[in-house]
Amino acid sequence: MNASFRRQVSWMMTTVVSIGLLAGCSGGTQPAAGTGNNVANKTDDKKEVKPSEPVKLQFLVPSFADVPDMNDQYWTEWQKRTNTKLDVEWIPSGDYDTKFDLVLASGNLPEIIVSQSTTRPTLLSAIKQGAFWDLTPFLGDFSKYPNLKNNSGPNVWSYMKADGKIYGLPRNRPQIDLGIKFRKDWLDKYNIPVPQTIDEYAAALKKIVSSDPDGNGKNDTVGILGHGFLLADGDGTFLGAFGGLDPIFDKDGGLIKETLTPNYTQMIEWFRKQYADGILSKEFSAIKKTQAEELFATGRAVSYVRNIWRDYTWEQDIKKVQPDAKVITLPPMKGPGGYTAQLANPTFGGMYISKKVPEAKVKQILDYMEKTTTMEFTDFNYYGIEGVHHKVVDGQPQLTELGVKQVTTNANQVFSLAFNNKMKVLNPAAPKAYNDEKIKDTEIYSKLGKLSLFGNIASDTWTSVWPKYEKEWQAMATKAIVAQISMDEYKAYVDKLNNNADIKKAYQEFAKTYKEYFGNAK
Structure with missing residues (x-):
């Protein structure tokens, strides 16, 4: 063999x-x-x-x-x-x-x-x-x-x-790894088809979280769950829908770090709306991974980006408190610039x-x-x-x-x-028929998914300079999402960073490394 x-x-x-x-x-x-x-x-x-x-x-x-x-x-x-x-x-x-x-x-x-x-x-x-x-x-x-x-x-x-x-x-x-989990039983409960676009996804979440899906009378179900900043594991998946996994260059040919691209800013604006609509977890910037896992596994959240293989495990966990639970990984959904499919x-x-x-x-x-x-x-x-x-x-x-x-x-x-x-993709505790279907359903990820460039390329200048700004940038992004500052203020802040001489130098180094690893930078 x-x-x-x-x-x-x-x-x-x-x-x-x-x-x-x-x-x-x-x-x-x-x-x-x-x-x-x-x-x-x-x-x-x-x-x-x-x-x-x-x-x-x-x-x-x-x-x-x-x-x-x-x-x-x-x-x-x-x-x-x-x-x-x-x-x-x-x-x-x-x-x-x-x-x-x-x-x-x-x-x-x-x-x-x-x-x-x-x-x-x-x-x-x-x-x-x-x-x-x-x-x-x-x-x-x-x-x-x-x-x-x-x-x-x-x-x-x-x-x-x-x-x-x-x-x-x-x-x-494997490169097929992360996917957006969703409570399929709640889609069925409210006669909502499986979302094919991020707009349909947002609309489905808004309907579900406003309808007390778990019936506890508290209306406290989280729509989009994440952990760390912004959604940690989930950032790249959503960013793909805005074209942010593609290489984005500045006017000087420098490769812009994905978090400071116009695409990422567009995603921030989208999450701002989800936060205003009560879909994005109110504590999104403070939730730890273990807390997020517990929230989803106990049936208190609708959607969460994690490894595809976890669907079966978490479905079994949720069934202990909600017997009709069904967890699926959504197919890649279309956004304004691409699909919610990031290759690991x-x-x-x-x-x-x-x-x-x-x-x-x-x-x-x-x-x-x-x-x-x-x-x-x-x-x-x-x-x-x-x-x-x-x-x-x-x-x-x-x-x-x-x-x-x-x-x-x-x-x-x-x-x-x-x-x-x-x-x-496979869950070793799941039946063969379940795994066979899961493999078939996720093959599309290898066709539509894109690799995050910055998981593999580095810049010495970025390494030394970015720690000076990272916490401040995270605070500004969080403020933009929760509407403590306007999007225009956030965009002006990002423009200021992108015009910083050291950061521009880092972008040139990123472009050079990108060319070495992935071919011509343009």
């Missing part, structure tokens, strides 16, 4: 794939406990080779679920197959960037640290100061690392570079190796990443051990109760994964 074919069918694990999981990848893995007739156990006339001592690896990573027990069945098997002993510090995802910055400032780095963005200013500064290994000479032409080369996402190794050198290891993720970066930041790690250990870390960047390990990461974490139903693995508990999204955090565009 070649890599291309495995990508197409990895979500549909058959008995053959299960055997593949046990047999391991080209780098060699340990057989699963309880495996019977496995060639790895046959010695023939050769002496059995004693396994080497497990490699100890120290990580600092974000946590998107409950902190796992590294001695449970899943993690015990993972460490057995990879011949490692993992020392992982799990930081709640909402607090991770703060912790990341503090660790960099302290200089007390773990062996491997995750950055959720390859362009984070503190990361780029640390790279310049020599905090991390330049991996370019280790990786070379990738002849020793074919899995890292062939099973990584499109163009990701370009994104791992700073000043032309590779410093990071990718965290491969094919890498969610990167993993960086501290320069304090000895050279020999760097090679061990790269060997671990090479060994695990396969569909076999990615499938194991998604479903765990057959008969323990999942059972195969209608040709598709379904997580058991233990699987739901142990095989969480946190399992993704300690290796690169193999690129697979269906991973954030």
